[in-house]
Amino acid sequence: MGRVKDYIIEAAPSAWPDLRTLHLVTRDESTKLQSLFLLLKALGTIFRHRREILLVHVNIGDKGSAARKSVVTLFSRLLRLPTVLHLHAVELEQMPGPALALLGFVFRSATAVVVLGERYRRWVIDRLGVKPERAKILWNGVPVATPPHRLHANGTKPLDILFLGSLGQRKGTHDLLAALAQLPADVPDWRMTFAGPGDIAMFEAKAADLGIADRCRFTGWLDQAGSREVTATSDIMVLPSYHEGLPLVILEALGLGTPVVTTPVGVIPEVLTDGQDVLFCQPGDVSALAGRIAALLREPALRQSLSDNGLALYHRRFSLQSFSASLSDIWQASLPAGAQRSVGGQVA
Structure with a gap:
């Protein structure tokens, strides 16, 4: 607010x-x-x-x-x-x-x-x-400085996945960690950034229990400039919330050409379309969440399509x-x- x-x-x-x-x-x-x-x-x-x-x-x-x-x-x-x-x-x-x-x-x-x-x-x-x-x-x-075009392609570096928000149950942080642990071994290499305040020590321990601690980093709270920078350099943003209105972090991701996986809660499904400018999964459906993330990791064409359509939607409605x-x-x-x-x- x-x-x-x-x-x-x-x-x-x-x-x-x-x-x-x-x-x-x-x-x-x-x-x-x-x-x-x-x-x-x-x-x-x-x-x-x-x-x-x-x-x-x-x-x-x-x-x-x-x-x-x-x-x-x-x-x-x-x-x-x-x-x-x-x-x-x-x-x-x-x-x-x-x-x-x-x-x-x-x-x-x-x-x-x-x-x-x-x-x-x-x-x-x-x-x-x-x-x-x-x-x-x-x-x-x-207000974001939107790129004229953002190219998504598989390269030699790991793909960066981002969670941006307060760590906790309402934002689906537990579900995201569980989904990451379910990702198939044959997906392209990835690394995960959790950017936001919360019980970082507890979530770091959870990541260790799931065997993915070496792929996850927890930055704590970031200011607006830091949030924009980490969003602009990420390949995927994931926000598997249980309750939302219309999160600014999603709108910023659209404006920066970052593909988004989220849940159809609040008014999100009123303005975003599954498979067109975002990927949806239901809150708490860990298997579906893992499947959506895996699809984006495997398919640069899907990331590109979501990125291009998201940018177009941002300019039409969310600038x-x-x-x-x-x-x-x-x-x-x-x-x-x-x-x-x-x-x-x-x-x-």
């Missing part, structure tokens, strides 16, 4: 040249008391600038984020500011009834609700009572330019009629 927020700030000026953004933070890595102070500070900033603010864009996630951003949304609407509520959470569907009812009140109060795809659009309409005309789909976009244009349309539609022709001012 934090990265999407950064892309919103980066994308907005390209569409609205006279716009200024107020970046409001409601939580940091310190205590809950400090987070409360940051929330109150954000509310104070909105109140002080209420006459200058054109629109408030609220990014809402799971758990504590949902509580804090609900307060921001209701406060902004109390001040009669147009408010766009941008849903990034993937676990709010499991909220108990009373909490869901309160969340529905918050979502219905927003001027517009932005979601990742049709699945979540139907959820906010059917479960939270948002009016259909207020529920908007905005596909994530990412920052596409994201910026769609975001601009949503913002403009959320403004009062008299303000829609003037975009000077501030967005919080």
Whole structure:
């Protein structure tokens, strides 16, 4: 969610040249008391600038984020500011009834609700009572320097496989290790990089138990530049998650020409097509996952096809330019009629 927020700030000026953004933070890595102070500070900033603010864009996630951003949304609407509520959470569907009812009140109060795809659009309409005309789909976009063409061919070096994300059950890290151990001996030579935070010692021990420790390396957390570099130099990305929205790491892989194996969860199957721009396997199906990875290792033509089609899809739908244009349309539609022709001012 934090990265999407950064892309919103980066994308907005390209569409609205006279716009200024107020970046409001409601939580940091310190205590809950400090987070409360940051929330109150954000509310104070909105109140002080209420006459200058054109629109408030609220990014809402799971758990504590949902509580804090609900307060921001209701406060902004109390001040009669147009408010766009941008849903990034993937676990709010499991909220108990009373909490869901309160969340529905918050979502219905927003001027517009932005979601990742049709699945979540139907959820906010059917479960939270948002009016259909207020529920908007905005596909994530990412800024990457895409290669004009990336050539995939078998060479003398091992093929590089990448997992990029937090190590753990939700992302399918255990399944990926088990699948790697099942790869046939006759596939081309390969090596595996796990890039992300988590219990690295435990997963290193698991790789050793499976007899693949010499092929696996665990880098820990990488910053954005490091993530882009490791994605651009990998031959395959694998993300066998159980729960996702629309992961930015997949979109970046498409834009960098890196073939992807993933699971059809969240809104991923709404925008990606099995065998055309990605390979799918069901969450937890270790044998199928091993088969998909083996196919990509063996077939450079398949890697090339996924790479070329993924690049084309990225340019059509997931570039920052596409994201910026769609975001601009949503913002403009959320403004009062008299303000829609003037975009000077501030967005919080």
